[in-house]
Amino acid sequence: MTRTVKSAGVExxxxxxxxxxxxxxxxTEYGFMESARNNMPVDNNGDVMPLYTYPCYEWINSIxxxxxxxxxxxxxxxxxxxxxxxxxxxxxxxxxxxxSSKNIIHEQDMKEYANAIYKVDELFDxxxxxxxxxxxxxxxxxxxxxxGGVIILDNSEWHRNTKELLDEQDYIPIHFHxxxxxHVDSETTSCYLSRGFNRKSKTxxxxxxxxxxxxxADRPLNDPMP
Numbered sequence: 001m002t003r004t005v006k007s008a009g010v011e012x013x014x015x016x017x018x019x020x021x022x023x024x025x026x027x028t029e030y031g032f033m034e035s036a037r038n039n040m041p042v043d044n045n046g047d048v049m050p051l052y053t054y055p056c057y058e059w060i061n062s063i064x065x066x067x068x069x070x071x072x073x074x075x076x077x078x079x080x081x082x083x084x085x086x087x088x089x090x091x092x093x094x095x096x097x098x099x100s101s102k103n104i105i106h107e108q109d110m111k112e113y114a115n116a117i118y119k120v121d122e123l124f125d126x127x128x129x130x131x132x133x134x135x136x137x138x139x140x141x142x143x144x145x146x147x148g149g150v151i152i153l154d155n156s157e158w159h160r161n162t163k164e165l166l167d168e169q170d171y172i173p174i175h176f177h178x179x180x181x182x183h184v185d186s187e188t189t190s191c192y193l194s195r196g197f198n199r200k201s202k203t204x205x206x207x208x209x210x211x212x213x214x215x216x217a218d219r220p221l222n223d224p225m226p
């Protein structure tokens with residue numbers, strides 16, 4: 001027997017009603033419609049975001065990165081996001097379209113592109129591999145990553161050789177699977193945490209989530225609810 005639900009004068013099978021609610025959240029609470037309309041990734045607050053999967057973005061966005069050193073292989077909208085986070089931002093890109101500051105290196109020779117990170121006399125808290133080449137960026141990234149830093153590899157389900165090379169390192173991998181702005185496939189953004197990573201999330205309420213009051217299950221048995 002098909003279960004139905006009536007809402008606002010419309011009766012639908014319950015599975016269609018659930019799908020309607022999920023679609024509504026994607027439209028209104030993830031910024032997906034605005035992103036697709038303007039071909040520019042934005043989150044639920046209308047802030048420009050990197051093209052990471054939503055679960056990865058929510059985790060990265062929940063951390064205080066103030067003063068961190070960040071290097072990106074492949075710049076773009078993500079540059080705006082990281083600079084908004086108050087970091088010391090550097091990067092390299094093969095297109096002068098994304099060279100928005102003196103700290104972004106314009107490099108079209110791919111060997112020099114991979115080695116561009118050595119031109120910065122810093123070690124990095126965050127290194128993002130998301131550009132024209134990826135595999136050859138792993139070794140320089142490993143050598144320039146701070147103890148306690150993180151390497152972010154976008155589209156790791158696609159760039160499998162690069163993922164496997166990172167898997168060989170003594171890092172803790174976290175694979176964030178899910179949807180992302182503009183794209184319609186489920187994809188993966190992977191974060192490789194070096195030993196000693198200790199940055200904590202400020203909040204874990206996701207986009208489309210609900211702030212709920214604590215319950216007795218979340219309190220000690222001898223600490224009754226007020």
